[in-house]
Amino acid sequence: MARRPLDRTLDFIRSLDGAATQEEICKKVLEITKVFGVEHVLAGVVPFPGAMSKVQRSHVLLAAWPQEWAVRYFSRGYLFSDPAIALLPEGRSFQWAQVDQLLQLGPKARLIMNEAADFGLKQGLTIPLIPIENTVIGFSFAGRNLEISPQDQSMLLLVASYAVGRSIAVRDDMENQSVSLTTKEVDVIKWLADGLTRRQIAEKMSISPKGVDWHLSHIRNKLGVRTTTYAVATAMRLGLVT
Amino acid sequence: MLHIVTIENEHLYKAEMAQALRLRHSVFVEEKKWTELDRGDGREFDQFDTRTAVHMLYVDATNTVIGYQRMLPSTGPHLLSEVLPFLCDGDRPQGPSIWEWTRYAVSKEHRDRGRMLSPVGLALLLGIVEWGLAREIDAIIIQMNPLWLLRLVQMKFKVTPLGFPKELSGETTIAVTAHFNRDTLTFLQNLRGSEDSVFFRHSEDRMRA
Numbered sequence: 001m002a003r004r005p006l007d008r009t010l011d012f013i014r015s016l017d018g019a020a021t022q023e024e025i026c027k028k029v030l031e032i033t034k035v036f037g038v039e040h041v042l043a044g045v046v047p048f049p050g051a052m053s054k055v056q057r058s059h060v061l062l063a064a065w066p067q068e069w070a071v072r073y074f075s076r077g078y079l080f081s082d083p084a085i086a087l088l089p090e091g092r093s094f095q096w097a098q099v100d101q102l103l104q105l106g107p108k109a110r111l112i113m114n115e116a117a118d119f120g121l122k123q124g125l126t127i128p129l130i131p132i133e134n135t136v137i138g139f140s141f142a143g144r145n146l147e148i149s150p151q152d153q154s155m156l157l158l159v160a161s162y163a164v165g166r167s168i169a170v171r172d173d174m175e176n177q178s179v180s181l182t183t184k185e186v187d188v189i190k191w192l193a194d195g196l197t198r199r200q201i202a203e204k205m206s207i208s209p210k211g212v213d214w215h216l217s218h219i220r221n222k223l224g225v226r227t228t229t230y231a232v233a234t235a236m237r238l239g240l241v242t
Numbered sequence: 243m244l245h246i247v248t249i250e251n252e253h254l255y256k257a258e259m260a261q262a263l264r265l266r267h268s269v270f271v272e273e274k275k276w277t278e279l280d281r282g283d284g285r286e287f288d289q290f291d292t293r294t295a296v297h298m299l300y301v302d303a304t305n306t307v308i309g310y311q312r313m314l315p316s317t318g319p320h321l322l323s324e325v326l327p328f329l330c331d332g333d334r335p336q337g338p339s340i341w342e343w344t345r346y347a348v349s350k351e352h353r354d355r356g357r358m359l360s361p362v363g364l365a366l367l368l369g370i371v372e373w374g375l376a377r378e379i380d381a382i383i384i385q386m387n388p389l390w391l392l393r394l395v396q397m398k399f400k401v402t403p404l405g406f407p408k409e410l411s412g413e414t415t416i417a418v419t420a421h422f423n424r425d426t427l428t429f430l431q432n433l434r435g436s437e438d439s440v441f442f443r444h445s446e447d448r449m450r451a
Contacts, residue, residue, distance in 0.1 A: 004331075005406070006331050006332075006403070006405065006406060009403065010402065010403070013402070013403075091389065128389075129389070129392045130389050130392065130393065131392055131393065131396060132359060132393050132396050132397065132433070137392075151406060154388075154406040154407045155406060157388055157391075157407065158388070158391070158403055158406075161388065161391035161392045161395065162391070162395060164392055165391075165392050165395030165396055166395075168396060169396075225432050226432050226433075226435040227428070227431050227432045227435065227436070227437050228437070229428050229431065229432075229437055230428050230429065230431065230432035233425065233428050
């Protein structure tokens with residue numbers, strides 16, 4: 001344990017590249033944070049108020065959270081009265097013990113915090129993260145007995161940022177995995193990757209360049225991307241063309 | 243469109259550079275209250291605006307400078323080496339392929355809407371990547387609020403912290419190196435929805451003129 005916290009953090013960041021699932025990412029997060037007493041982590045995009053519990057859960061990016069509590073939390077709509085969630089847009093990290101000083105707690109908020117403690121989520125640290133999209137992501141570390149110094153908090157901010165960055169990439173790839181391209185679309189991507197122009201592809205397919213554009217716009221839509229180069233890169237990464 | 247201004251062509255950009263220094267003053271002195279930079283004449287420039295600095299100006303259709311950033315070679319004096327060395331815990335990154343990104347500024351009216359990245363901000367980022375890839379530059383040193391980490395990671399920059407974040411005149415600041423490659427370019431172009439260059443087409447001509 002003589003290694004410096006920064007070196008451990010850098011090792012963690014490097015090791016994330018090899019994590020192909022959200023479970024693996026979670027495991028790595030718990031490994032590096034257990035010295036602080038972290039037993040549970042949860043990261044998710046904060047959904048719009050009143051969203052159905054199914055929608056709420058689909059916004060979860062990383063979860064090593066007590067299962068029974070998760071069910072109770074989402075089915076009872078606790079998310080929308082959770083003081084930790086209410087504080088996220090402020091853009092600053094906070095420990096749960098501070099919530100009392102930061103917010104006027106209503107009875108439901110108190111109930112949520114007390115119940116959470118019964119499920120092993122006694123102490124916690126929540127970090128807000130800002131992705132490219134117009135949302136806020138909350139990342140919570142929790143346990144029965146957390147010991148987090150200000151420097152540890154900086155480290156956890158790095159851990160949270162990189163873990164979420166990786167898990168968004170993993171999620172996006174998984175969503176795209178179900179995409180299938182037609183034989184013609186696969187040909188178009190292959191030719192583009194070989195450096196052929198629209199016109200050359202049109203000739204090969206015996207169609208007009210506009211016909212090629214039509215295929216391209218279908219491919220972009222299927223992959224949810226806006227430019228052709230990115231469509232090619234995405235299709236290659238996902239192994240949709242070989 | 244972005245314009246690159248260097249020692250080679252600055253005589254052709256006198257008016258735009260004057261606007262750029264005023265934009266820097268309004269963002270860094272007036273808004274961020276970095277008062278030690280205040281020279282009292284409404285323009286902000288410092289000891290790093292030398293012959294080696296590369297200025298990138300976002301100039302709109304009315305010839306107004308609405309975005310700005312400055313690149314400094316890591317082989318010469320720059321902020322991390324001279325002013326903020328305590329943000330770097332180990333060896334300082336240095337070399338011809340590493341430049342420091344400073345003074346990123348977007349005029350108030352053209353900032354992010356909500357939390358989305360503004361078109362001007364995105365063009366400036368793309369400018370770094372386009373400019374770098376054309377010159378065998380593949381990494382930038384950044385001093386920034388750690389809230390930017392996730393966004394940079396999402397944009398396919400390979401971001402390495404140089405130390406833990408520290409409080410710096412009321413702002414949490416972390417120093418990082420961010421490596422980029424064609425994946426970064428492709429991702430940012432997709433975000434922008436266009437594969438066209440962000441640079442003014444005749445920028446090079448203007449340089450030769």
